[in-house]
Amino acid sequence: MQIELFAFAQGVLLLLLAPAMVGVVQYFKARLQRRTRRLSFIGQPYRDLLKLLRKTAVRPQTASRFFGITPALLFVTYGGLAFTIPILQPETFIAADLIMIIYALGLARFVLSLAGLDAGAPLGGVGGSREMFLHFITEICLFLILAALALQWDTVNLEALITNQANNWKLTFVQPQFLLMGLAFFIIVLFENGRIPIDNPTTHLELTMSHRAITLEFAGFDLALIEWAEMIKFAFLTTLFLDLFVPLSLVRTWSFLPGAGWHFVATTIDYGLKLLFFLFILAFWEMQRPKLRLRQVIRPGLMAIVFCLIAIVYIVATVLSESA
Template sequence: DLIMVIYLLGLARFVLALAGLDTGAPFGGLGGSREMFFHFITEVCLFFLLAALALQWDTVNVRILFTLHTENWGNIVVQPQFLLLGLSFFIIILFENGRIPIDNPDTHLELTMGQRAITLEFSGPDLALIEWAEMIKFGFLLTLFIHLFLPLPLITLFIEPANQIGYQLGLLLDYLIKLLILIFALAIWEVHRPKLRLRQVVRPGLIAIVLSVMAIVYIVATALFEIKGIS
């Protein structure tokens, strides 16, 4: 379920921070401490996001959530709580992967580095494994975002579910199209958006937390009004 996902992300950050400390280089410890601070912010936000989804659907099972969001895609893309949660989760993706404006994965200034400060002392297969793991995590989070907050059909809108092979291929094409659009949009964003100053890095995280809390308040208020209307 999503609780396990949150703790697996935390475990990955923790192991990476330990790897930075193990190098003995001062920048490794600096990068490790920043990584754990970034994850603290994202973990708080993820738990609020998890609470909002649990209140909305009464479950945190990933497979059930994917099914519910796919079946109700028309409501997902227009209801305020999902728009707030989607924006919050996208900010979490930037935090978890050290993207601009949180961090700059291509920077060469050690004092401004986040995760890259950890990998300065690594090379060869070890560095390749770290880079590979980061790419996998980035792809996983984008996939989670697509299935939770962009479930609208594209190709499958014109394919009958009875045609199982065609429908499955349509689902795959839908996913690839959405993934390419997100990556392209993120690339344009990073070209035109500079990295934040270190003192301002917390702001997007706080905005993500506020957005998740607003979604929870909206869900609870809507439920209370519905109960009051029934009574």
């Protein structure tokens, strides 16, 4: 019972920390651009969400009831994923595998794209089309990563995969298949969260919008749920990347203090350090990358697919050579 409560608590923790992760990225980008920002700037996403939650939702008269339930569906889908991933302990509140996670991500994208079409606005349809196009690329990469990890560890259970990766963390930084899968998954994180330079989440220019073109149709409480859900997805994919492909224990490796209390503290420090480093790299990458044309956005997606295929071929060749 205590383990289940702690597993539930770490899911709630991810829900609450998601806006802070977005705030940290914005803070790092501001500092890298030599703009003066206080540490309290990290809490700006929370203030934005509270401001939207106080406002009444306004919906188009031409939209159906499906448009009204879309924010709740999106929040429940991404919020449920937060309880499927370990953060501070290996046990999770909801047992899941990568297949379920892939379909949950696809369901959320599909629902949001339909809402963009349902509103009847031209930009909503354009944004929905671009959303599904980007997710089509990421879904192929996710299934290839799933196949590679299943071939490597003979399981698709998320908890088992993360445990195997953590127990064999030295292989993750040495063997090429893990490096290739890690690069591919990093590209997936960029695609799924609108971080590719063609999809700029800070602009309202129709030529650069995909996700933002859909959310323009929402307002007030509905928009707050969608924004919070997207932050949860960013936190979930970031944590999943760190658990699968950066399993090194920075503090526990050099720890000589026994006890469950120290293990909890060390795990928290590990997660915090790796998360801050990843968010800094992401902010630096976003600041340095030039804008891309829409047709050029497929290039990093194709690179991710090639990386995954090479990883699968390498794993199969290794298994065949060992059996021979």
